[in-house]
Amino acid sequence: MAARERDDTGGQDVLRRAGDASVLILTSLADGSKHGYALIQDIRGFAGLQLGPGTLYGALDRLERLGLIEALPAEDRRQPYRITAAGVVALRDHLDSIERVSSVGRLRLGLGGI
Amino acid sequence: MPGPRSMRLVESALRCYPQRWRSRHGDEAAEIASMLIRDGTPAHSVAWSYLIGAARMRLVIEPRRRLGAAVGALLLAGSLGVPVALLSTSAPANAASVAHSRTAHPHSAHPHSAHPHSAHPHSAHPRNGDSRPADPRYAGGRGAPDGCDQHDHC
Numbered sequence: 001m002a003a004r005e006r007d008d009t010g011g012q013d014v015l016r017r018a019g020d021a022s023v024l025i026l027t028s029l030a031d032g033s034k035h036g037y038a039l040i041q042d043i044r045g046f047a048g049l050q051l052g053p054g055t056l057y058g059a060l061d062r063l064e065r066l067g068l069i070e071a072l073p074a075e076d077r078r079q080p081y082r083i084t085a086a087g088v089v090a091l092r093d094h095l096d097s098i099e100r101v102s103s104v105g106r107l108r109l110g111l112g113g114i
Numbered sequence: 115m116p117g118p119r120s121m122r123l124v125e126s127a128l129r130c131y132p133q134r135w136r137s138r139h140g141d142e143a144a145e146i147a148s149m150l151i152r153d154g155t156p157a158h159s160v161a162w163s164y165l166i167g168a169a170r171m172r173l174v175i176e177p178r179r180r181l182g183a184a185v186g187a188l189l190l191a192g193s194l195g196v197p198v199a200l201l202s203t204s205a206p207a208n209a210a211s212v213a214h215s216r217t218a219h220p221h222s223a224h225p226h227s228a229h230p231h232s233a234h235p236h237s238a239h240p241r242n243g244d245s246r247p248a249d250p251r252y253a254g255g256r257g258a259p260d261g262c263d264q265h266d267h268c
Contacts, residue, residue: 054167077141
């Protein structure tokens with residue numbers, strides 16, 4: 001039941017299953033709505049990798065089905081998306097989780113904690 | 115502006131998506147492809163990405179619908195009295211004979227599970243009423259009609 005509740009509220013387990021592209025997209029949408037091409041450009045800028053358009057659309061569909069993002073009215077042929085409240089919670093939980101793993105990893109490598 | 119050949123490649127890949135997806139994202143997807151190619155991304159790379167995306171969409175999302183359709187078809191077939199064996203085999207000629215033997219033995223749902231010795235590779239004895247040919251594919255429990263789909267359709 002607890003796991004089910006976490007899923008409904010967009011907890012970290014949902015995002016973990018959704019994959020890296022989903023995390024990148026949510027991170028990109030965290031500072032405002034964007035359409036597909038703007039997402040690819042932004043992700044290339046902050047993560048240094050180019051998301052394939054097929055991967056992008058797959059992740060967008062998945063995130064929309066999970067209720068973590070929502071489509072805004074289309075502008076011309078472009079479909080902007082924005083992060084939902086559940087998406088913000090999911091992203092925050094996921095980043096917290098990554099941060100914990102990162103801290104432990106750095107400590108164990110002798111690099112010191114964050 | 116990307117050449118017509120590049121865009122034809124991308125459009126071919128986009129046609130692999132379900133109609134529902136294309137009506138919603140098709141125009142934007144073509145525009146994104148055009149902009150990525152203009153930025154220097156190879157057209158085949160963009161087309162490949164869409165092709166993989168379409169395959170994933172059909173494999174991950176569509177099966178839910180197919181499962182529903184399959185269950186519906188099985189229920190309908192059951193209500194019409196069609197033997198399940200007819201639906202489970204990919205070889206129509208064998209299906210007829212298997213269906214005959216199974217309807218004669220309602221408790222033998224699987225051709226090899228009904229007889230304790232039939233799983234042995236050398237025990238390809240036809241049961242009473244089973245007119246299945248002594249095909250070596252059926253002898254060892256491998257390649258049996260229920261497993262044919264793995265080889266025939268993949």
